[in-house]
Amino acid sequence: MSEHYSVMLKETIELLNINPKGVYVDGTLGRGGHSKSILNKLTTGSMICFDKDEDAINLSKDILVDYKEKIKFIHEDFIKAKEILNNEQIYEIDGFLLDLGVSSPQFDKGERGFSYRFDSRLDMRMDKRQKLTAYEVVNNYTFNQLVVMLLKYGEERNAKLIARGIEKQRLLKPIETTFELVDVIKKSLPNKVLSKKGHPAKQTFQAIRIEVNDELDCLDESILNLCSLLKVGGRGVIITFHSLEDRIVKNVFNKLSTAPFVNSKIPLLPSQMEQADYRVINKKPLTASKEELEVNNRSHSAKLRCIEKIRG
Template sequence: MEFRHTTVLLHEMIDSVLTDPHGIYVDCTLGGGGHSLALSEKLADDGLLIGVDQDQEAIDAASERLKGTACCHLFVRDNFSHISDILSSLSIEKVDGFIFDLGVSSHQLDDGERGFSYMNNGKLDMRMDRRNPLTAYEIVNTYDEEDLSCIIREYGEERWAKRIARFIVDFRKDKPIETTDDLVHVIKAAIPANARRSGPHPAKRTFQAIRIEVNNELGILKDTMEACVNHLKVGGRLGVITFQSLEDRIIKNAFREMERDCICPPDLPVCMCHHHRTVKGLGKARKPSEKEVEENPRARSAVLRVVERV
């Protein structure tokens, strides 16, 4: 299947992060290479773009797509949470910019074999890195009811989490839940009919929650943001696009903490933390235009936040 992905907030991201056409930039969520291609086209011959992704299909697609651009390219198959080790292995200490697009690629969603989508039937998988031993199948069929309920409630913000977890556990007593269609069927049975008539697809929040658990998407974000800032040159920039409120809250709070000079409790009369700000925010969070949302409905929830190293 051809790797397809519609890049969101493309020009807003590149215009915000690119400061030196001769610099070093890291696209930490390479995907199909949309942001990387636009960035590469603005880099000089001596500029360097490093693309990081844990999905080999994404790296193959992006490396092919970027062949015609003039700047230097390096591609690394790894999780962006290992950014310090990745840069160390390349003998690079400081860079000019980092890009993160935290959305699941259209290719992964549309490829039924990857098991991400409640719209396309396939085996329950949801691994962004197929070397990961934990799949959606293991979570759905082995986690106990309380853990399932907690994951669906916390990561999916699903009001029917407890009921969905109970239905999953009851269903798998007879046979395993093996496919995305099986799971959608259980979720629809769990959510009352009147609650299914409005809002998004009834399985959307549960699928999101399980995907986050499979890939530990939220657990790595704060530490990764701090690591990236530590590797930014003064004046270098970090741009992050999120697609759901849990991610955006983590990014917003991480940036806010790094923008503050003191993080002591407000009731302390004297600063004891000796914390100094490392970044400044660049304007308000940006969202897609109405035109972009009309052309690509998946962009609707996207939010771009950018900070600059000080």
């Protein structure tokens, strides 16, 4: 297994401003790297950690065995965090972290089908309980559905060419593996596109992965839910890896930190004006330090945003 490197770990821990007696949620446990650093700062505090990948939960249970008194593992999507916490009579938390996207073990385990670097059956499910797989998307989506997905989630300029190539190939036989899909993509694109820097299947694989795992549709609702659980002074940190995710986080944080609109014709004293309940800690997203970029390639695309609950 590759060496584990938690992205922007130092920045995350500093920004969370951890209360040693607090309750923290990690919505994206992965291999528990960020969680371990949070746990190290807790005295009587505790953590509730979610991951929709059962392998991640099992691996982290082993890695974090020394902290088992302070941590609860939940194999679920973080969209359910508020409901699950409320069921446990937890109505307030001191902080949360979302380190979005795919983990290195998911990418590096060929059989999960996330990567165009390994030949494997088309899968890409983070949660193996769900029915929709990359195979279903590639072989059963209509031409129009494929084009929309490639444009929306892959920002793929050659969406139509690739969708047409997929359509043509599956008339002969289903596209079953990652390498078969890479071949179809390469055959669909003109040489001048293929000779450009970067892997020609990158955007398509990203789009299918986002579709299969429904990574963006519920993200704003999940963030709103987690922010609504924060105590006054509590903070949320979110790390994203592409512009589609970052845009959603930025918009939700802006909405939460903007005071409700008041018609300027209504005369109000400053003390009567409603204030926003949250403040954005870093207006511009933080990016990884030079030192981190030297040791972790994945950090290149990382953007970190932080929000604090200030009243309410």
